[in-house]
Amino acid sequence: MTDKVKMRIIGSGGIFVADASASTLIDDSILIDCGAGTFKQLLRLNCDVGKISTIVITHLHADHFMDVPFMMLAARKNIDNGQKLTIFVPEGGIKATHEIAKYIWNPEDATESWWPQNVEVVEYKNGESFTANGATIEPVKVVHGKVRASGFIVEKAGKRIGFSGDSIMCDGIQKIVEASDWAVLDTSFPKSGSAIHMGLDDIYGLCNTYPDKKIIATHIFEETRKMIRRNIPNLIVPNDGDIFEL
Numbered sequence: 001m002t003d004k005v006k007m008r009i010i011g012s013g014g015i016f017v018a019d020a021s022a023s024t025l026i027d028d029s030i031l032i033d034c035g036a037g038t039f040k041q042l043l044r045l046n047c048d049v050g051k052i053s054t055i056v057i058t059h060l061h062a063d064h065f066m067d068v069p070f071m072m073l074a075a076r077k078n079i080d081n082g083q084k085l086t087i088f089v090p091e092g093g094i095k096a097t098h099e100i101a102k103y104i105w106n107p108e109d110a111t112e113s114w115w116p117q118n119v120e121v122v123e124y125k126n127g128e129s130f131t132a133n134g135a136t137i138e139p140v141k142v143v144h145g146k147v148r149a150s151g152f153i154v155e156k157a158g159k160r161i162g163f164s165g166d167s168i169m170c171d172g173i174q175k176i177v178e179a180s181d182w183a184v185l186d187t188s189f190p191k192s193g194s195a196i197h198m199g200l201d202d203i204y205g206l207c208n209t210y211p212d213k214k215i216i217a218t219h220i221f222e223e224t225r226k227m228i229r230r231n232i233p234n235l236i237v238p239n240d241g242d243i244f245e246l
């Protein structure tokens with residue numbers, strides 16, 4: 001297959017930085033994570049939010065999940081043309097989506113008469129692949145403190161892209177990177193060894209172990225962006241909005 005896959009870094013930042021929340025858009029239609037500020041960031045980047053028909057959430061932290069209701073609101077414009085929005089969430093995500101969505105419409109309407117009829121929320125299970133917009137997506141368990149969290153292996157047009165979500169170095173990260181040609185990885189902290197995020201040592205180690213794979217840093221905190229080495233051939237430190245053709 002020769003089709004190119006377009007991958008756009010919507011956000012590359014950790015929480016306490018001006019860079020947008022970590023989020024990636026594949027072929028204008030599949031959004032990986034949709035955290036605080038992602039919706040407006042998509043608008044700033046002139047992305048057509050109406051074309052996004054799949055959202056995949058790594059975990060339910062606010063900087064990965066909290067803008068889902070705004071995407072649901074945008075999806076309502078597609079009711080007449082028949083396009084659906086499917087939101088894939090981890091276990092517990094259906095309940096969580098209903099809890100936050102009501103604050104877009106009517107917090108006191110328990111009947112949810114406001115729920116857009118073309119929006120569906122589906123809970124995925126680690127190890128059980130699903131398909132969406134021509135891609136096969138495999139959720140892989142990762143380790144992010146005590147939070148239920150997954151990364152993904154996305155295969156589309158013969159290209160394989162890994163996403164760590166938020167995680168420390170673990171078997172899941174090894175599996176995701178091994179299975180992928182490109183990997184978008186949590187590069188939060190200057191140092192490795194926290195219970196929730198990877199650090200630069202982890203990322204440098206992966207770049208060294210897999211020289212033929214492209215590693216894209218994301219979820220980057222301020223100190224980390226200052227310190228990160230720019231001379232590693234297979235390590236990419238993106239700015240928000242950067243586009244890669246695979």
Ligand SMILES: [Zn+2]
Pocket residue numbers: 059061144166
């Ligand atoms: Zn998190």
